[in-house]
Amino acid sequence: MTSSTTPVLRVDNVWKLFGEHPVLRGISLEVAAHEVVVLIGASGSGKSTLLKTINLLEPVNDGQIFLGDEDITDPQVKPDAVRAQVGVVFQHYNLFPHMSVLANVALALRQVHGQDKATAEARGLELLTRIGLGDKAGEYPDRLSGGQQQRVAIARAIASDPRLLLLDEITSALDPQLVGEVLDLVRELKKSGSTILMATHEMGFARRVADRVVFLKDGVIVEAGTPEQIFENPQNPATREFLARVLNPLG
Amino acid sequence: MPGAPAFSPSGVELDRRRYRRTQGKRSVLISVASTVIFAVVVLGVLFSSSGWPQVQESFFDWNTMVSSVGPILVGLWLNIQVLVVAAIGVAIFGSLLAIARTLRGPIFTPIRLLAAGYTDIFRGVPVLLVLYLVGFGLPGLNLFDRMPAQFWGTIALILCYSAYVAEVLRAGIEAVHPSQRLAARALGLSHAKTLRLVVMPQAVRKVTPALMNDFVSMQKDVGLISVLGAVDAIRAAQIQVAQEYNFSPYVVAGILFVLLSLPMIRLTDWYTARAQKREQIGGAV
Numbered sequence: 001m002t003s004s005t006t007p008v009l010r011v012d013n014v015w016k017l018f019g020e021h022p023v024l025r026g027i028s029l030e031v032a033a034h035e036v037v038v039l040i041g042a043s044g045s046g047k048s049t050l051l052k053t054i055n056l057l058e059p060v061n062d063g064q065i066f067l068g069d070e071d072i073t074d075p076q077v078k079p080d081a082v083r084a085q086v087g088v089v090f091q092h093y094n095l096f097p098h099m100s101v102l103a104n105v106a107l108a109l110r111q112v113h114g115q116d117k118a119t120a121e122a123r124g125l126e127l128l129t130r131i132g133l134g135d136k137a138g139e140y141p142d143r144l145s146g147g148q149q150q151r152v153a154i155a156r157a158i159a160s161d162p163r164l165l166l167l168d169e170i171t172s173a174l175d176p177q178l179v180g181e182v183l184d185l186v187r188e189l190k191k192s193g194s195t196i197l198m199a200t201h202e203m204g205f206a207r208r209v210a211d212r213v214v215f216l217k218d219g220v221i222v223e224a225g226t227p228e229q230i231f232e233n234p235q236n237p238a239t240r241e242f243l244a245r246v247l248n249p250l251g
Numbered sequence: 252m253p254g255a256p257a258f259s260p261s262g263v264e265l266d267r268r269r270y271r272r273t274q275g276k277r278s279v280l281i282s283v284a285s286t287v288i289f290a291v292v293v294l295g296v297l298f299s300s301s302g303w304p305q306v307q308e309s310f311f312d313w314n315t316m317v318s319s320v321g322p323i324l325v326g327l328w329l330n331i332q333v334l335v336v337a338a339i340g341v342a343i344f345g346s347l348l349a350i351a352r353t354l355r356g357p358i359f360t361p362i363r364l365l366a367a368g369y370t371d372i373f374r375g376v377p378v379l380l381v382l383y384l385v386g387f388g389l390p391g392l393n394l395f396d397r398m399p400a401q402f403w404g405t406i407a408l409i410l411c412y413s414a415y416v417a418e419v420l421r422a423g424i425e426a427v428h429p430s431q432r433l434a435a436r437a438l439g440l441s442h443a444k445t446l447r448l449v450v451m452p453q454a455v456r457k458v459t460p461a462l463m464n465d466f467v468s469m470q471k472d473v474g475l476i477s478v479l480g481a482v483d484a485i486r487a488a489q490i491q492v493a494q495e496y497n498f499s500p501y502v503v504a505g506i507l508f509v510l511l512s513l514p515m516i517r518l519t520d521w522y523t524a525r526a527q528k529r530e531q532i533g534g535a536v
C-alpha cells in the first residue's frame with residue numbers, strides 16, 4: 001500500500017552508540033522512489049554505520065527506520081525479510097570465493113526467494129550479460145579483476161529487484177582505472193529507475209549522479225541538498241572545509 | 252581479437268625455455284641418483300647386519316606372507332566398512348560440536364560449555380581406553396540387543412575423532428572472514444543457511460589438509476577395534492601369526508594399511524592445491 005508520496009526509505013532521528021561512543025546522533029533522512037542519495041563525509045563520520053542500521057546489520061539505539069510504510073526497527077519484524085528487500089554492496093568485494101560467479105548472483109534468488117535453479121540461473125545470466133560479464137558466468141571470483149568482482153557484487157545485490165540499494169564506498173578498494181566501469185554501472189542503474197543510497201569518496205561522481213547529497217560529520221547531518229547547492233554553494237563552514245580538503249587534498 | 256598479432260615466442264623466450272628444460276632434466280637426474288645411492292646404503296647396512304637372516308625369516312617369510320594375504324584382506328574389508336561409517340559419523344557429530352562451540356549469545360552458553368568440555372575430555376583420553384570403556388561398558392547397559400564388536404568399535408572411534416575434527420573445523424570456521432558472513436546475512440540468508448552455504452564450505456576448504464590428516468590417522472586406528480574381538484585385518488593377522496609361529500602376517504597387514512592410505516594422501520595433495528587458490532580472495536580486508 002505504498003502511495004507514490006511515501007518515501008522508499010525514511011530514517012527518523014536514529015541514534016547508534018558503540019559502547020558509550022555515539023556514532024549516529026539523531027539522523028533523519030528520506031529517500032524517494034527512483035532517487036539517488038549520496039552520503040559524503042570524513043572517514044569515521046558514520047556513513048557505513050548508517051547503511052548497516054538500514055540493513056539491520058546493526059541495531060539502532062533510538063529512532064525509527066521505515067521501509068515504505070513498515071517500521072523495520074520494530075523488534076517483531078523479521079530481519080531476513082527486510083534484508084531480502086534491500087540490496088547491499090560493501091566496500092570490499094565480498095563475493096563468495098567457493099561459488100562460481102553465476103552461483104553468487106543466483107544464491108539469494110534460490111535460497112531466500114525460493115526460485116528454482118533454472119529460473120534463478122536464467123535471471124543471473126541475464127544480469128551478468130547486462131553488465132558485460134556473461135562470458136564469466138562459470139568462472140570463480142578469483143579469476144576476475146577487482147572491478148569485475150565489484151560489478152558482480154552489484155549484480156548479486158540487484159538480482160532480486162530490491163526496493164532499495166545500499167552501496168558503501170564500492171569503489172574505494174579499486175585501482176583508479178577500474179573505478180569508471182563500476183560507476184558506469186551505477187549510473188545505468190539510476191537510469192533504469194533504481195532507488196539508491198550510497199556512501200562515496202568520489203566527489204566528481206556524487207556530483208554527476210546524485211539527486212541529493214547529504215554531508216555527515218560526527219554522526220550528524222550537517223547539510224543536505226542538490227549537488228549544485230552542496231558543491232557550488234555550501235552554506236555550512238564544516239561542509240566548506242570538508243569539500244576544500246577532499247577536492248584539493250594538497251592545497 | 253581480430254587485427255591483434257598472434258603470439259609467437261621471441262628468440263629470448265625460446266632460449267629461456269631451452270634453459271629451463273635442461274635445468275629440469277638435470278634436477279630430475281640428480282634426485283634419481285641421490286635416491287638410488289641412499290637406498291643402496293640403507294639396504295646394504297640392513298642386509299649385512301648379523302641378525303638379518305633371522306629377522307628376514309620371522310618377518311619377511313614369503314610363503315607365509317602369500318598365504319596370509321587372503322584372510323587379512325577379508326579382515327581389511329571390515330576395517331574399510333567401519334572406516335566409512337565412522338567417517339560419516341565423525342563428519343556429522345564433529346560439525347555439530349564445532350558449530351556448538353562457535354555459537355554466540357548467552358542462551359547458548361550451556362551448549363557451548365558442554366561442547367567445549369566434550370572436546371577437551373575426548374581429546375585427552377587415549378583411543379584405546381575409550382574403546383575398552385565403550386566396547387565392554389556400554390553393552391552392559393542392555394540398551395540394544397547384542398551388537399557385534401565392530402558396532403561398539405565404530406561408536407568409540409566416532410566419539411574420539413569427532414573431538415579432534417571439531418577443533419579443526421572450529422579453527423576453520425573462525426578463519427572465514429567476518430565480511431563473508433555479513434555479506435550472506437545482507438542478502439537475507441538466514442543464520443542456518445549462512446552457516447551451511449557460505450561459512451562451512453569455506454571453513455572445510457581452509458582446513459582440508461588437517462581434516463585429511465585426521466582421516467588418515469583414523470584409517471589406521473580402525474585397526475584398534477581388534478581389541479574388542481572384531482575379526483579385522485589386525486585380528487586376522489594375529490590368528491595367522493599364532494598358527495604359523497611367524498610374524499610375517501603383521502608385515503602384510505602393515506603394508507595393506509599403508510596401501511589403503513596412499514590414495515587418500517595423494518587425493519589430499521591434489522585437492523588442497525586446487526582449492527587453495529580459490530579461497531585466497533575470500534574476505535579481502
Ligand SMILES: Nc1ncnc2c1ncn2[C@@H]1O[C@H](COP(=O)(O)OP(=O)(O)OP(=O)(O)O)[C@@H](O)[C@H]1O
Nearest residue numbers: 018023041042043044045046047048049050169199
Ligand atoms: N563495530 C564497531 N564497534 C565499535 N566502533 C565502531 C564499530 N563500527 C564502527 N565503529 C566506529 O564508528 C565510527 C563510524 O564508523 P563508520 O564505519 O560508520 O565510518 P565511515 O563514515 O563509514 O568511515 P569511512 O569513510 O572510513 O568508511 C568510527 O569512529 C568507528 O570507529
Ligand SMILES: [Mg+2]
Nearest residue numbers: 047048168169
Ligand atoms: Mg565506511
